[in-house]
Amino acid sequence: MALVNENYLKLPGSYLFAEIARRVNKFKEEHPDADIIRLGIGDVTQPLAPASIEAMHQAVDEMAKAETFRGYGPEQGYAFLIQQIIEHDYAARGITIAEDEVFISDGSKCDVGNIQEIFGLENKVAITDPVYPVYLDTNVMAGRTGNIVDGMFEGVTYMPCTAENGFVPSFPSERVDLIYLCSPNNPTGTTLSKDQLKAWVAYAKENDSIILFDSAYEAYITEEDVPRSIYEVEGAREVAIEFRSFSKNAGFTGTRCAYTVVPKELMGKTKDGQEVSLNRLWNRRQTTKFNGTPYITQRGAAAIYTEEGKKQVQAMVGYYMENAKIIREGLAEAGLTFYGGVNAPYIWLKTPNNMDSWSFFDKLLNEAHIVGTPGAGFGPSGEGYFRLTAFGNKENTIKAVERIKTRLSL
Numbered sequence: 477m478a479l480v481n482e483n484y485l486k487l488p489g490s491y492l493f494a495e496i497a498r499r500v501n502k503f504k505e506e507h508p509d510a511d512i513i514r515l516g517i518g519d520v521t522q523p524l525a526p527a528s529i530e531a532m533h534q535a536v537d538e539m540a541k542a543e544t545f546r547g548y549g550p551e552q553g554y555a556f557l558i559q560q561i562i563e564h565d566y567a568a569r570g571i572t573i574a575e576d577e578v579f580i581s582d583g584s585k586c587d588v589g590n591i592q593e594i595f596g597l598e599n600k601v602a603i604t605d606p607v608y609p610v611y612l613d614t615n616v617m618a619g620r621t622g623n624i625v626d627g628m629f630e631g632v633t634y635m636p637c638t639a640e641n642g643f644v645p646s647f648p649s650e651r652v653d654l655i656y657l658c659s660p661n662n663p664t665g666t667t668l669s670k671d672q673l674k675a676w677v678a679y680a681k682e683n684d685s686i687i688l689f690d691s692a693y694e695a696y697i698t699e700e701d702v703p704r705s706i707y708e709v710e711g712a713r714e715v716a717i718e719f720r721s722f723s724k725n726a727g728f729t730g731t732r733c734a735y736t737v738v739p740k741e742l743m744g745k746t747k748d749g750q751e752v753s754l755n756r757l758w759n760r761r762q763t764t765k766f767n768g769t770p771y772i773t774q775r776g777a778a779a780i781y782t783e784e785g786k787k788q789v790q791a792m793v794g795y796y797m798e799n800a801k802i803i804r805e806g807l808a809e810a811g812l813t814f815y816g817g818v819n820a821p822y823i824w825l826k827t828p829n830n831m832d833s834w835s836f837f838d839k840l841l842n843e844a845h846i847v848g849t850p851g852a853g854f855g856p857s858g859e860g861y862f863r864l865t866a867f868g869n870k871e872n873t874i875k876a877v878e879r880i881k882t883r884l885s886l
Contacts, residue, residue, distance in 0.1 A: 492853035527785035528776035553580025584721035599653035606854030665816015680715035695725035713739040799866035806877030844879040
C-alpha cells in the first residue's frame with residue numbers, strides 16, 4: 477500500500493476559502509432567493525485592460541501561422557516581458573535587476589508556495605500573524621513546522637500583528653532562517669515603512685536569514701513614502717526574494733501571470749557550510765517542474781507596460797481603491813473600527829462586541845447577505861477581525877455598505 481505524506485494530515489480542517497464556499501453554498505440552498513454580495517475572496521471583477529486583450533488576440537493569431545507559431549518557451553519567461561518588468565518596475569525606481577534574476581510564472585500563490593522547496597527542512601520559519609495561509613500551509617505540507625498545539629504549530633515562530641503594535645511585526649524572539657513578510661499586507665491592508673524594512677534587512681543580515689517578501693499588492697500603494705519593493709532598501713539583494721503578480725493590478729486572476737526576483741548575490745548554505753546560489757537552485761527547480769507561462773499570457777502581461785496599458789491599469793486600480801474608500805466611509809458611519817484600505821484593496825475590520833470572527837461571518841451572511849473572510853482563518857492573531865475586499869463592482873460595494881449600515885444589528 478502506498479504511504480501518504482502525513483504532514484497533510486496536520487492541516488487543520490478545510491482550506492480557508494473552501495470552508496467559506498461550503499458555508500455560502502449551504503446558505504444559498506436554504507435561501508435560494510437571497511442576493512449575496514461577495515466581499516470575501518480577493519478576486520477581481522473588472523475586465524482585463526484593452527491593451528492586454530489586443531496583445532493576446534495578436535498572439536493567438538501568431539499561433540495560427542507556422543512561421544510565427546511557438547511551442548515550449550523559456551521556463552524563466554520571455555525576454556520581451558522580463559525587459560519590460562525590469563525597466564518599469566525596478567529601473568524606474570533606481571533599482572538594478574538583471575534579466576536572469578527575474579522568473580515569470582503562472583501566479584504568486586504558486587511561487588510563494590513552491591519557493592520553500594529549495595530550502596532544507598531544518599530551517600526555522602517565521603511568519604507574521606495573521607498571515608496569507610499559503611505561507612504556513614505549504615511549510616506544514618513539507619514537514620517543516622512540527623505538530624499543531626493549541627492552534628499554533630510548535631515549529632513555527634509567530635510574529636503577532638495587531639492594533640496594539642500597529643500591525644507591524646516585532647523581530648522574532650529566537651533566531652530564524654526564513655522570514656515571510658507581505659507589504660501591502662494581506663489580510664490587514666497595512667504597510668511597512670522604508671525605515672521598518674531597513675530594520676528587517678539589517679536583522680536578516682545579522683542573523684543570516686532570508687526574507688521572502690510578497691509585494692503582490694504594490695500597485696495599490698497611494699502614499700509616496702511607502703516602498704514598492706524591498707530592493708529600495710540598500711543591501712536587500714543579499715537577503716531577500718521578492719514576489720510580484722499581475723493578478724490584482726492587471727486583473728490576471730484567471731489569466732495567471734506573475735514573477736519572482738531572486739538576486740544572484742543571495743546565498744544559502746549546505747550543512748557543511750558551503751555557499752550555494754539560491755538563484756541557481758530556483759532556476760533548477762523551475763526548469764525541472766515548470767514548462768513556462770504561455771506565450772499568449774506573457775504578451776498580455778507585457779502590454780500593461782505600454783502607455784495605453786499603464787493608463788488602463790491605473791484606472792482599474794483606481795476603481796478598486798474608490799471601492800475601498802466607499803467601504804471605509806461606510807464602516808465609519810456604522811461606528812465600526814477598521815484598518816487598511818489606504819495602500820491596499822483590503823479593509824481589516826474589528827468585529828463588534830468581541831464577537832469571534834466566524835460568528836461574525838455567519839451574522840453578516842444571514843443578516844446582510846454579505847460574504848467576507850473571517851480573520852481567524854489567517855491565524856490566531858486574526859481572531860476578532862474580519863477582512864473585506866474592494867474587488868467587487870462599485871454598485872455592489874455601495875449596496876453592501878448600505879446593508880451593513882441598515883440591516884446589521886450591532
